[in-house]
Amino acid sequence: MLPYSAWFRPILHISGGISMTDRQQLIVNNVDTVKQLILDAERWIWAHPQTGYTEWQAHDYLAEKYEALGYTLVKAGNIPGFYTDVETGKPGPKVAIFGELDALDIANHPESVNGMTHCCGHNAQSAALLGIAAALKQPHALDGLCGSIRLVVVPAEEMIQLAFREELRQKGIIKYNGGKTEFMYRGLLDGVDMAMMVHGMTKGSSVNEDGDTDLDFQALLGMNGCIAKNIRYKGKSAHAGGAPHMGVNAEYAAMLGLQACNDLRETFQEKDTIRFHPILMGANCAVNIIPDEMKIESYVRGKSLEAIKRENIKVNRALTGAALSMGAGVELSDRPGYAPEYHDPTFMKLAEDCCVALCGRKKVVFDYNGWSTGSSDFGDVTCVMPGVQINAGGAVGTLHGIDFQITDPNRMCVNAAKVQLFLVDALLSNNAVTAKEIIANYKPQYPSIKAYLDAIDVLTLDKDAVRYDEKGNAIVDFQN
Numbered sequence: 001m002l003p004y005s006a007w008f009r010p011i012l013h014i015s016g017g018i019s020m021t022d023r024q025q026l027i028v029n030n031v032d033t034v035k036q037l038i039l040d041a042e043r044w045i046w047a048h049p050q051t052g053y054t055e056w057q058a059h060d061y062l063a064e065k066y067e068a069l070g071y072t073l074v075k076a077g078n079i080p081g082f083y084t085d086v087e088t089g090k091p092g093p094k095v096a097i098f099g100e101l102d103a104l105d106i107a108n109h110p111e112s113v114n115g116m117t118h119c120c121g122h123n124a125q126s127a128a129l130l131g132i133a134a135a136l137k138q139p140h141a142l143d144g145l146c147g148s149i150r151l152v153v154v155p156a157e158e159m160i161q162l163a164f165r166e167e168l169r170q171k172g173i174i175k176y177n178g179g180k181t182e183f184m185y186r187g188l189l190d191g192v193d194m195a196m197m198v199h200g201m202t203k204g205s206s207v208n209e210d211g212d213t214d215l216d217f218q219a220l221l222g223m224n225g226c227i228a229k230n231i232r233y234k235g236k237s238a239h240a241g242g243a244p245h246m247g248v249n250a251e252y253a254a255m256l257g258l259q260a261c262n263d264l265r266e267t268f269q270e271k272d273t274i275r276f277h278p279i280l281m282g283a284n285c286a287v288n289i290i291p292d293e294m295k296i297e298s299y300v301r302g303k304s305l306e307a308i309k310r311e312n313i314k315v316n317r318a319l320t321g322a323a324l325s326m327g328a329g330v331e332l333s334d335r336p337g338y339a340p341e342y343h344d345p346t347f348m349k350l351a352e353d354c355c356v357a358l359c360g361r362k363k364v365v366f367d368y369n370g371w372s373t374g375s376s377d378f379g380d381v382t383c384v385m386p387g388v389q390i391n392a393g394g395a396v397g398t399l400h401g402i403d404f405q406i407t408d409p410n411r412m413c414v415n416a417a418k419v420q421l422f423l424v425d426a427l428l429s430n431n432a433v434t435a436k437e438i439i440a441n442y443k444p445q446y447p448s449i450k451a452y453l454d455a456i457d458v459l460t461l462d463k464d465a466v467r468y469d470e471k472g473n474a475i476v477d478f479q480n
Contacts, residue, residue: 019357020357020358021357023144023429024357026140026141027422027425028418030135030138031131031132031135031414031417031418033135033138034134034138035131035414037130037131038128038130038131038409038413038414039409039410039413039414041061041127042409042412042413045062045101045118045122045123045126045127046111046123048061049104049112049118050101050103051103051105051158052102052155052156052157052161052179053079053080053155053164053173053174055080055081055101055155056080058101059081059082059101059153059155062101062126062130062153063082066084069134070137071084071133071151076186076188077186079156079173079174079182080155081101081153081154081155081179081183081188083096083151083183084133084150085148085149085150086142086148086149087148088142088147088148088428089142090147091146091147092147092148092428092431092432092436093147093193093194093432094147094148094149094150094191094192094193095148095193095195095424095428096149096150096151096189096192096381097129097150097195097197097420097424098125098129098152098180098195098378099125099127099128099129099130099154099197100126100154100157100179101122101126101153101154101179102122102155102157102158103116103120103158104118104119104120104160104400105161106119106401108402109404110402117404119397119399119400119404120200120399120404121395121404121406121412122157123406124200124392124406124412124416125198127409128198128420129153129417131413131414131417132151132421135421136149144429145425145428147428147432147435149424149428150189152188152189154183156178156179156377157178157179157180157376157378159178159228159299159337162229162230162297163295165177166230166333166335176336177228177335177336177337178377180378180380180381181456184380184453185449189449190449192385193435193439194347194387194438194439194442195381195387196347196351196420197390197420198389198390198392198416198419198420199390199391200399200406200412201218201391201392201399202397202398202399203395203396205218205391206218206365208365210362212363215364216355216358216363216364216392216411216415217364217366217391218364218366218390218393219348219351219366219388219389220367220370220372221342221345221367221368221369221370222340222379222382223371223374223376223379224303224372224373225301225304225308225337225338225340225341225375225379226299226300226308226338226375227299227308227335227337228297228334228336228337229278229298229300229315229334229335230296230297230331230333231257231278231295231296231297231331231332232293232294232295232331232333233250233253233295233323233328233329234293234323234330235248235251235290235291235292235293235326235328235329237285237289237292238289239289239290240288240290244290246290247292248290248327249326249328250291250292250294250328251283251291252326253294253323253325253328254294254296254322256322256325257296257318257319257322257323257330258278258280260318260321260322261276261278263318264276264311264314264315269307272302272307272311273301273302273303273371274300274308275300275301275302276299276301276315278298279296280294281294281295281296281297299337300312300315301337301375303371309459312334313479316332316334316461316478317479319465319478320332320465320466320476320478324474324476327468328466329466329467329468330465331464331465332461332478333461333462334461334462335460336456336459336460338376338380339382339383339445339452341378341379341387342379342382343387344382344386344442346386346437346438347388348366348368348388349366350426350427351419351423352364352366353426354419354422354426355419358418358419359415376389383444383445383446384449384451384452385439385442385444386438386442390416392411392412392415392419394406394408394409394410394411394413395407395408458480463479464477465477465478
């Protein structure tokens with residue numbers, strides 16, 4: 001593969017020790033021309049947060065902006081989100097760029113709206129993607145490129161509100177919890193050959209060799225996948241003071257179940273990076289009533305689908321055993337979550353070169369062995385095509401925390417737009433020789449989107465895991 005700098009005229013633009021080609025300088029100028037559009041969008045979406053599959057305000061705002069730029073949109077229909085294709089007029093690969101719409105439930109954030117906040121920075125992604133769309137309308141933006149660029153505005157990356165998403169699934173509105181997975185199922189990523197996105201990060205997320213923790217860009221090799229779990233313990237209500245012996249306490253059964261799962265943690269092997277982090281959804285009764293129901297939402301995360309499936313069986317066994325010990329019942333509902341996310345190293349290296357060209361060597365850290373124990377539905381995408389997800393600085397506090405704030409949208413949004421356009425340019429210039437090489441050498445885990453979806457569908461589980469006969473003997477069934 002040719003080095004990126006070899007595709008253009010010699011480097012002419014040097015500022016602050018950072019060197020760019022003529023072509024990169026054109027991209028910088030094009031993005032700077034639409035900078036205010038990006039910054040306005042970041043603030044507007046921040047002020048209008050909505051959680052997954054309900055993000056209609058941001059959807060409508062962005063759809064209006066894209067259409068004003070002259071784009072024709074292919075909308076998802078009964079869920080938020082859309083895509084538009086930017087055609088170069090020459091045959092070649094199709095590169096997708098994602099921007100996520102959804103916020104989080106975090107009512108204690110000082111800027112929460114209706115209990116929701118963009119404290120994972122997805123508003124910045126959508127703003128940057130809008131800037132990319134606008135910059136691609138500027139003069140000479142597509143000069144020398146082939147193939148096409150699919151700009152994808154996608155809902156529901158955060159795997160939250162599992163009961164609500166199950167309701168949507170039961171109604172036939174969605175099949176999958178994750179927005180990208182649902183887009184794959186709906187055919188909205190058909191024809192895409194490779195994908196990229198930029199997520200926000202906070203100061204302190206990584207460190208360079210000089211000890212600087214306020215970086216511009218960072219990336220790791222990948223991150224965990226997960227199974228999503230709805231757990232419902234079933235007891236029997238009774239007077240908590242006068243006749244507790246007449247009841248079966250579902251809350252106690254749930255507490256025992258979580259303790260049993262906690263006692264499994266030493267059996268999880270470090271190489272599998274397993275995570276289990278349940279949340280009790282609360283008892284729906286008065287304090288003087290034995291709770292007859294306790295719901296739990298959780299994931300089982302891990303570095304491979306094989307490890308996730310193996311450890312999830314142990315978790316389900318522990319949850320079931322706790323119900324049996326209390327004479328309670330438990331319903332287990334498992335759904336496909338996200339696949340582990342693997343970034344193609346060659347694609348990563350190209351992305352790193354683009355980040356360094358924009359911001360300089362010391363403000364960029366790419367760890368080719370680094371692994372995150374978080375999860376993203378971008379992992380589903382990387383199961384069938386080469387992809388890379390970069391993290392952009394410009395925020396402080398804690399991701400998913402009440403102290404999260406975007407303090408420098410120029411870095412998180414404007415620079416994100418520039419570096420993704422650098423990367424698109426590197427991929428699709430010179431007859432897309434680099435993109436074609438990455439695609440040809442990539443070994444996807446699944447040969448097609450359909451093959452991938454078929455594989456994760458077997459993770460679906462619905463079990464009434466403990467059933468009693470008239471004598472109180474139990475039949476236990478907690479796995480497919």
